[in-house]
Amino acid sequence: MKKILYIGNKLSKHGNTATSIETLGEFLEKEGYVLYYASSKKVKVFRMLDMIYKTFKHASKVDYVLIDTYSTYNFWFAFIISQLCRVLGVKYISKLHGGDLPNRLKKSTFFCNLIFNNSYANVAPSAYLFNRFNDYKYIVKYIPNTIEIDKYNFLERSFDYPRLLWVRSFSTIYNPILAVKTFMELKVIYPNAELCMVGPKKDESYEQTIEFAKKNNVEILFTGRLSKKSWIKLSKKYNIFINTTHFDNTPISVIEAMALGLPVVSTNVGGIPYLLEHDKNALLVDDNDLEAMVNEIKRLFNEPDLPLKLTHNAKNLISEFDWEIVKNQWKELLQ
Template sequence: MKKVVYFGNKTSGFQSTKSTLETLEPLLSEIVEIHSYSDKKNKLVRLVHMIIGFLSHVGSANTIVIDVYSSAAIRYAEMIGFMSRVFRKKYILVLHGGNLPEVYRRKEKRIKRLFTNASHIIAPSHYLKSFFESKGYVVQLVPNIIQLEQYPYLKRKKIRPKLLALRGFKPAYNPMMTIKAVEILKTRGIFTELRLLGNNDEEHFDEVMAYIKEKNLQDCINVLPKQEKLVWITESKNFDIMISNPFIDNTPVSLIEGMALGMCVITTNVGGVPYLVKDNEEVLYVTSDDEIGLADKISELLTNQELASKLSQHGRSKAEEYDWGHVKNLWGKLLT
């Protein structure tokens, strides 16, 4: 069996959600022997852990796999890529983050060294694939995966005004847009129940809580800490609409998860989202930072049973394309 060392972020030990690497690792172990790094929270400690892990396995590894993020974590990819070149090891890059094209524009000379020497470049979305192909790279589409059996499908027909938002209070996810849409609906006499999952150490938590109190929205907004996946999946049957309105995104797994469960998804049409799902077929689009538009889309779902039923059915069909059974062969061709 081929040996692979995978470098990325393993965050479930200090965040409530699993990273892409943590989701992939047990599945890839079906086809290769895999070791992965790093689960350290401190950034310097994480880098050292990755370097030690690389040196521990470089002699026996057939392939190095490196996650490339659009945040400061791109430094880890640059370091492991440099070490792979020094030791003449084949490495594969896995692209993440809707803002990666902008990072490339700003740091093109640095990133070129990393990209040019990769044996393969993987993108989880047509958005990133198209951008980097326009820069002259050969990029293979390998979608993010979900394990479909974990997501029991419930077809939504007549939609209840019950909303679920998973993405929390970080700036990129624009939680105030969701809160203000609920406020607008309340002024229109439409009372919704929003469950907003997010942690109190995220940047906009205090702002969101203060606004809810100021506008007397406690009767329609319930803020809870982020939950383990199996918990919110179990509770999802009590909600019919998923809200996702980030400023920038690539291939949001939470959006795919919502569709898999049969929820009607409303999302901002930013970054890679238009490459992923079709408006009025699989999801509803709303313009970024447009709380009035979001309120209008929610109202439309509450009154249009035919639309809701279509989104629920077509969304599930779309999500099936991201099941591990479909994606496993793509990884197998790259690693074995």
């Protein structure tokens, strides 16, 4: 069976949200692939050094190096490892992440060319990134993000009053403050409204969001990071999933929400319009548009047939993200 070195941020043991290196890596292991990983080091410098060390250590015995490729400082991890793979003569696959990666293509064209023109494959998990990379004439293959759909219990919700669920790392780019502002506006109309925010701290936006809620005297449930099993169980209490991000690609949390039967109200940034269609399988608003976010949520209580239409269309959509389907695309690539 093929052997793979997976390079990425394997940081869930430090309280971070599990990323592709842990989810896809586990899926591939279940299919019989042998995987080595780098890195779970918390400090960035040590993580980079560990990635370099593991690449030297495993290059001669693996068939591929799979590299999670992001748009911010982690882009340079991908650049260094990809060029090391070239020197060592091992095939590498760039797995593309992040709604802001197209901006990296503009800002760092020279370095992007070195990575993406020399890879064995560039894998885009969304039509959004697939199209943007095609624009730059890179050879790219579309393989969507994936979940095991049979592990998600699709529930039809009651729409008595708003019970909002937000699931994401607390990072400025995900705009958690908008969730609180939306909740405050809804409380005026629906005094019983609830908001639960699930996710670990990633930057100062965590404290800022809590402080903003306290300052405005609104009660919100902040759970911190939860295991997938725990937040799925918690989701049964809620009836709307909100996604407030400034940048996005194809967020797994949104796909999971649809699998659970939660209607999604999201900003229409990055790859979101390539995943969701307004008024068909979700409700979409412009970035940071508080008034529109509130109004679209109100529609779910004022238009009785709307929640059922959205959730059932969403259920049909997510079938293509099931691992039992997606795994065949990975097997074809790695054969």
